[in-house]
Amino acid sequence: MKNSTRATxxxxxxxxxxxxxxxxxxxxxxxxxxxxxxxxxxxxxxxxGYRPNALARGLRGKGLGLLGLVISPAPSATLSTVWxxxxxxxxxxxxxxxxxxxxxLLPHNAEVLSSMPIPLDGAIxxxxxxxxxxxxxxxxxxxxxxxxxxxxxxxxxxxxxxxNARGARQLLGRTxxxxxxxxxxxxxPRKSYAHDAxxxxxxxxxxxxxxxxxxxxxxxxxxAVDLALDTxxxxxxxxxxxxxxxLAIVTLARLQARGxxxxxxxxxxxxxxxxxxxxxxxxxxxxHQHPERLGQLAASALIDSIHxxxxxxxxxxxxxxxxxxxxxxxxG
Amino acid sequence: MKNSTRATxxxxxxxxxxxxxxxxxxxxxxxxxxxxxxxxxxxxxxxxGYRPNALARGLRGKGLGLLGLVISPAPSATLSTVWxxxxxxxxxxxxxxxxxxxxxLLPHNAEVLSSMPIPLDGAIxxxxxxxxxxxxxxxxxxxxxxxxxxxxxxxxxxxxxxxNARGARQLLGRTxxxxxxxxxxxxxPRKSYAHDAxxxxxxxxxxxxxxxxxxxxxxxxxxAVDLALDTxxxxxxxxxxxxxxxLAIVTLARLQARGxxxxxxxxxxxxxxxxxxxxxxxxxxxxHQHPERLGQLAASALIDSIHxxxxxxxxxxxxxxxxxxxxxxxxG
DNA sequence: TTGAAAGCGCTAACAG
DNA sequence: CTGTTAGCGCTTTCAA
Numbered sequence: 001m002k003n004s005t006r007a008t009x010x011x012x013x014x015x016x017x018x019x020x021x022x023x024x025x026x027x028x029x030x031x032x033x034x035x036x037x038x039x040x041x042x043x044x045x046x047x048x049g050y051r052p053n054a055l056a057r058g059l060r061g062k063g064l065g066l067l068g069l070v071i072s073p074a075p076s077a078t079l080s081t082v083w084x085x086x087x088x089x090x091x092x093x094x095x096x097x098x099x100x101x102x103x104x105l106l107p108h109n110a111e112v113l114s115s116m117p118i119p120l121d122g123a124i125x126x127x128x129x130x131x132x133x134x135x136x137x138x139x140x141x142x143x144x145x146x147x148x149x150x151x152x153x154x155x156x157x158x159x160x161x162x163x164n165a166r167g168a169r170q171l172l173g174r175t176x177x178x179x180x181x182x183x184x185x186x187x188x189p190r191k192s193y194a195h196d197a198x199x200x201x202x203x204x205x206x207x208x209x210x211x212x213x214x215x216x217x218x219x220x221x222x223x224a225v226d227l228a229l230d231t232x233x234x235x236x237x238x239x240x241x242x243x244x245x246x247l248a249i250v251t252l253a254r255l256q257a258r259g260x261x262x263x264x265x266x267x268x269x270x271x272x273x274x275x276x277x278x279x280x281x282x283x284x285x286x287x288h289q290h291p292e293r294l295g296q297l298a299a300s301a302l303i304d305s306i307h308x309x310x311x312x313x314x315x316x317x318x319x320x321x322x323x324x325x326x327x328x329x330x331x332g
Numbered sequence: 333m334k335n336s337t338r339a340t341x342x343x344x345x346x347x348x349x350x351x352x353x354x355x356x357x358x359x360x361x362x363x364x365x366x367x368x369x370x371x372x373x374x375x376x377x378x379x380x381g382y383r384p385n386a387l388a389r390g391l392r393g394k395g396l397g398l399l400g401l402v403i404s405p406a407p408s409a410t411l412s413t414v415w416x417x418x419x420x421x422x423x424x425x426x427x428x429x430x431x432x433x434x435x436x437l438l439p440h441n442a443e444v445l446s447s448m449p450i451p452l453d454g455a456i457x458x459x460x461x462x463x464x465x466x467x468x469x470x471x472x473x474x475x476x477x478x479x480x481x482x483x484x485x486x487x488x489x490x491x492x493x494x495x496n497a498r499g500a501r502q503l504l505g506r507t508x509x510x511x512x513x514x515x516x517x518x519x520x521p522r523k524s525y526a527h528d529a530x531x532x533x534x535x536x537x538x539x540x541x542x543x544x545x546x547x548x549x550x551x552x553x554x555x556a557v558d559l560a561l562d563t564x565x566x567x568x569x570x571x572x573x574x575x576x577x578x579l580a581i582v583t584l585a586r587l588q589a590r591g592x593x594x595x596x597x598x599x600x601x602x603x604x605x606x607x608x609x610x611x612x613x614x615x616x617x618x619x620h621q622h623p624e625r626l627g628q629l630a631a632s633a634l635i636d637s638i639h640x641x642x643x644x645x646x647x648x649x650x651x652x653x654x655x656x657x658x659x660x661x662x663x664g
Numbered sequence: 665t666t667g668a669a670a671g672c673g674c675t676a677a678c679a680g
Numbered sequence: 681c682t683g684t685t686a687g688c689g690c691t692t693t694c695a696a
Contacts, residue, residue, distance in 0.1 A: 008673060019683050024675055034681065054451040055396065056673035059387040059688050064396075065449065069437070079411035079607070086414050093437045102450045103437045105401070105425045117397065118434045119386045275411070340689060351667050356691060366665065388689035391672050 007048040016044040027052065058119075065101040067302060068123035068143075070134055072108050078246045080274040084291045088126055088148060091295030099303050110137045122302045124148065130190055144305040146298045149192045157313035158305070160297040164193045167287040167319030168200030168241065168271060169207075175285060175327040176239045176267055178208035183232040184241045185217050185225075185251060194243045197271040197287075201241055220246060225254045233260075239267040239327070245274035248284050252326065267327040273320075282325030293317045339380040348376040359384065390451070397433040399634060400455035400475075402466055404440050410578045412606040416623045420458055420480060423627030431635050442469045454634045456480065462522055476637040478630045481524045489645035490637070492629040496525045499619040499651030500532030500573065500603060501539075507617060507659040508571045508599060510540035515564040516573045517549050517557075517583060526575045529603040529619075533573055552578060557586045565592075571599040571659070577606035580616050584658065599659040605652075614657030625649045 013020045018041060025033050026041035033041075044050075058064040069092065071085050093103050104118055110133035122144035128135050130151050138145050139156075147159040176182060184201050186194050198214055205212035213235065217228035229251070232240060242248040248270035255262055262268050262282060270277065270286040277284040294317060301311035323329050345352045350373060357365050358373035365373075390396040401424065403417050425435050436450055442465035454476035460467050462483050470477050471488075479491040508514060516533050518526050530546055537544035545567065549560035561583070564572060574580040580602035587594055594600050594614060602609060602618040609616040626649060633643035655661050 009675095010673080020673085021675075021684080022682065025682090028675085030675095032681065037681085053391070053673050054449055055387050055391040056688090057675080059385070059391050059673080059690090060675050061688080064387065064451075066436070079415050082418050083411050083414045086418055089437060090439075093439055097439055097444055100449055104398075105421060105435045105437060107422075107425055107429055112429060116434075117386050117432055341691095342689080352690075353668080353692085354666065357666090360691085362691095364665065369665080385689050388672090389691080391674090391689085392691050393672080 007050040009052065012041070012045045012048055012050045015048060016041045063121045064119060066118060066120050067096055067101050067103050068106045068120045069103045070106045070108055070123060070125045072125070072127045072129050072132065078244065080245055080272065084289065085126060087291035088295035091292040092124060092299040095296045095299035101303060108134055110134050113137050121306050124298045124302060144302055146302045148294050148298050152192050152195050158301050158311050160294050160301065160315040160317065162193060162289045162294065163316040163318055164196035164271065165200035168197040169204045171269060171287050171321050172201060172204040174321060174329055175269065175323060177330065179210055180239050181211045181235060181237045182239045182241060183235065183237045184214045185228055185232065185247060186214060186243045187217055187247055189216065193271065217247065220250055222250065222254060225250050229254055237266065239269070241269045241271060244272045245270050245277055245286065249276060249280060252280055252284065262326050263328060269327045273322055278324065285324045285327035286322050288320040288322050290317050339382040341384070344373070344377045344380055344382045347380060348373045395453045396451055398450060398452050399428055399433050399435050400438045400452045401435045402438045402440055402455060402457045404459045404461050404464065410576065412577055412604060416621065417458055419623035420627035423624040424456060424631040427628045427631035433635060440466055442466050445469050453638050456630045456634060476634055478634045480626050480630050484524050484527050490633050490643050492626050492633065492647040492649065494525060494621045494626065495648040495650055496528035496603065497532035497535070500529040501536045503601060503619050503653050504533060504536040506653060506661055507601065507655060509662060511542055512571050513543045513567060513569045514571045514573060515567065515569045516546045517560055517564065517579060518546055518575045519549055519579055521548065525603065549579065552582055554582065554586060557582050561586055569598065571601070573601045573603060576604045577602050577609055577618065581608060581612060584612055584616065594658050595660060601659045605654055610656065617656045617659035618654050620652040620654045622649050
């Protein structure tokens with residue numbers, strides 16, 4: 001009996017009167033042992049509190065089953081963005097564990113990553129920025145990478161993403177009359193979801209002979225929003241699609257401060273949902289993303305790659321259309 | 333030359349005309365080589381793109397440098413709670429990386445954890461619940477554990493936490509007149525921060541001959557808050573301390589709906605801050621936590637333990653007092 | 665200042 | 681069905 005160190009496979013073998021190989025096979029379930037031996041060895045093992053050394057196991061073969069998780073910092077990270085990310089992370093963790101993998105949090109820093117001491121088998125990058133150096137570093141080191149969201153200018157598969165373009169198009173189709181004048185208010189149009197929503201809106205406008213234009217808004221301060229609204233309203237729009245929930249709430253307040261009625265004078269729609277949107281007056285119509293689904297798909301796709309099977313290159317998750325009072329459904 | 337697999341220490345040794353031992357020493361900086369040899373070996377290594385295999389390294393000795401991170405799910409997780417957690421996680425990741433460690437996301441599930449295949453060197457548990465089974469599993473497996481926040485009924489060190497009791501006491505001291513009638517509105521009094529804030533409030537009341545009582549509120553819906561306010565207001569309170577920012581915002585709205593002026597008739601204070609609190613009318617006075625500091629302290633304490641040095645058993649982080657309009661500073 | 669040998673704990677390949 | 685052997689890639693003795 002060893003004294004204080006953890007029991008090794010040899011201790012178990014000795015105690016059970018078999019060889020290390022047999023112990024290994026008994027525990028990993030290789031199909032070559034008698035049921036009786038297997039049971040006995042397992043009993044001895046658990047009696048000794050034996051836990052296989054994952055490092056030795058990984059060294060011999062397939063690696064440790066570690067997946068990196070990089071979450072790119074948004075310059076304008078709002079609370080709901082954080083919630084979105086953490087949902088992805090939680091679900092990806094759960095999915096990974098179910099397949100014997102685990103997620104390692106990685107800093108969004110190409111330099112640090114290029115000298116990473118941890119042996120990763122793959123990585124998930126959430127919301128990569130344009131030409132993300134982190135992606136390059138990870139791919140260059142020969143790692144499998146799946147992105148959640150994508151760099152619109154450089155779509156390397158596999159990726160998973162919300163189908164924001166389709167969501168925006170559908171939401172507009174359900175709530176805004178053809179031939180309308182629509183504006184989109186963006187804060188960070190480089191984010192792929194904003195880009196996609198804009199594409200969807202543009203397409204809807206093309207399909208319905210509507211007028212569409214996009215207006216940047218420099219921040220969430222009332223002054224910034226007022227400035228953007230000056231431009232937008234001078235174009236006599238009757239519908240405004242806003243990049244995110246936070247901006248939607250401020251926009252609603254600023255519209256109302258001008259005496260503009262929502263939805264009476266202008267329809268208001270948000271490209272992201274949040275728990276706050278049902279509680280504004282009026283409540284705000286929005287598309288609703290499914291981060292938990294993204295987390296699950298990303299982890300599965302990555303694990304498939306690692307196991308050698310080719311996952312789908314691109315997976316789009318449909319959005320829910322949440323139709324509230326700020327842009328009610330068109331009458332059939 | 334090996335074909336597709338990664339270069340090993342032996343490849344480097346062969347290319348440099350030395351033995352594996354020398355390569356190892358050259359790269360890890362053991363002090364027994366001539367400067368010349370060291371430089372040459374390092375050059376060859378980087379030319380071959382050699383990266384030491386962390387598994388083999390860990391197997392021989394000290395482990396891999398992996399720390400588990402468990403974030404306990406709150407039954408009533410609000411957006412700002414998520415932000416708080418993710419800040420802790422980010423800073424802990426950064427701190428860990430600086431010391432050659434990495435964080436692995438763990439599910440909050442005792443069963444899953446008890447058969448964890450990943451070789452962890454320690455774990456950080458954020459906001460453990462009362463008698464948290466996850467803590468027990470981790471500790472029983474002989475792992476170093478640091479908690480952020482603590483189970484009030486079972487404070488096992490080391491832990492780090494916000495000093496919510498002191499924060500509440502100080503904030504009340506700055507804004508509420510002695511001899512007042514104060515109520516605290518709680519949603520989940522089992523959370524240690526709520527418990528602590530209540531202790532602080534109680535202590536302030538004792539010190540200042542004020543009256544204090546605590547009232548549970550079952551949720552964030554207007555009806556739930558109205559119900560709690562019925563009880564509270566019937567006690568003629570002139571100050572209300574609320575468990576969190578979200579509840580504070582709803583409480584403000586419901587008070588105003590009754591025609592009660594804040595701060596004229598009743599002072600309102602929140603035990604957590606959020607980016608929304610400056611923008612309410614009136615803005616809401618609050619204590620402000622420092623999750624980034626907690627993340628850093630937790631990671632350092634854990635790494636200290638692993639390295640064999642005894643970290644401080646308990647580390648309290650002082651809160652900032654953010655005095656806004658809903659409870660202005662007492663005049664000197 | 666360097667080399668040779670011996671493992672860390674496990675499993676794959678090959679015998680029996 | 682089970683045992684023996686030979687490593688995975690590295691570091692740590694110990695010897696030169």
